[in-house]
């Protein structure tokens with residue numbers, strides 16, 4: 378199969394309510410959809426959302442990157458194109474969109490085990506009362522794993538954690554600070570919530586500061602999850618070898634796509650490292666790609682953070698999966 382054409386379009390999906398973290402506020406998901414067409418008519422679709430705050434790529438940067446490598450990839454056989462793609466110096470989201478389109482042409486998206494998996498749901502950063510009512514509402518809607526977005530106000534962070542653990546006693550709480558805290562604030566936080574049952578704390582400190590991340594890890598029994606600190610397999614190895622975190626959050630947009638995520642997942646499997654499989658706010662095709670991984674690597678993926686479709690204002694018929702509360706099942710089963 379030889380690549381004949383690569384085209385892009387810009388797509389938008391409005392959200393039910395704004396998505397708010399320590400890094401950004403989003404009302405509409407804005408993403409690129411890329412179509413790769415081969416000589417015998419095979420088509421692969423990939424997507425990449427604009428997440429300037431995380432990958433440094435907005436829509437125009439992703440479009441420029443795809444434009445830049447397009448002519449290099451056209452005329453190549455699919456496996457060769459994958460190899461060449463990952464040698465290019467373009468952003469990780471643009472690579473991810475092209476990579477997932479190529480992997481879909483290669484027939485990668487098949488399920489080994491079709492039994493359902495569970496996703497968390499994001500509780501956006503807001504005033505304490507709103508976060509509590511959002512969390513209660515989520516639990517009433519059948520969600521049992523809450524990804525709680527906290528910000529730089531550490532008093533607020535502690536209060537939210539305390540109130541949510543009392544208000545939603547059956548829910549598993551995953552705390553995500555999105556790099557908002559200093560080392561001192563992180564230590565104040567872990568001491569203050571010592572007696573609260575939370576599952577993990579994600580990226581408390583700035584991505585580059587692995588030594589502080591390690592100190593937070595040493596100060597608590599709660600597992601520490603590295604997110605913004607781990608883009609590539611090299612980052613993952615560094616974080617784990619320096620014992621800076623217990624777990625890692627893998628996202629297609631950070632690592633450069635499905636083939637790269639597979640390398641990280643294989644490494645995690647070999648080294649018995651538990652992972653979260655997360656995403657940015659993404660469109661249906663890139664969520665499909667992530668979900669095939671979540672289903673097929675369920676032995677290493679302890680937490681699935683793929684709630685974007687639950688946040689869409691209108692349900693998408695382009696998903697290969699059905700979301701029902703926190704449960705995700707494959708459409709064909």
Ligand SMILES: [Mg+2]
Pocket residue numbers: 553555579580604605626
């Ligand atoms: Mg995160």
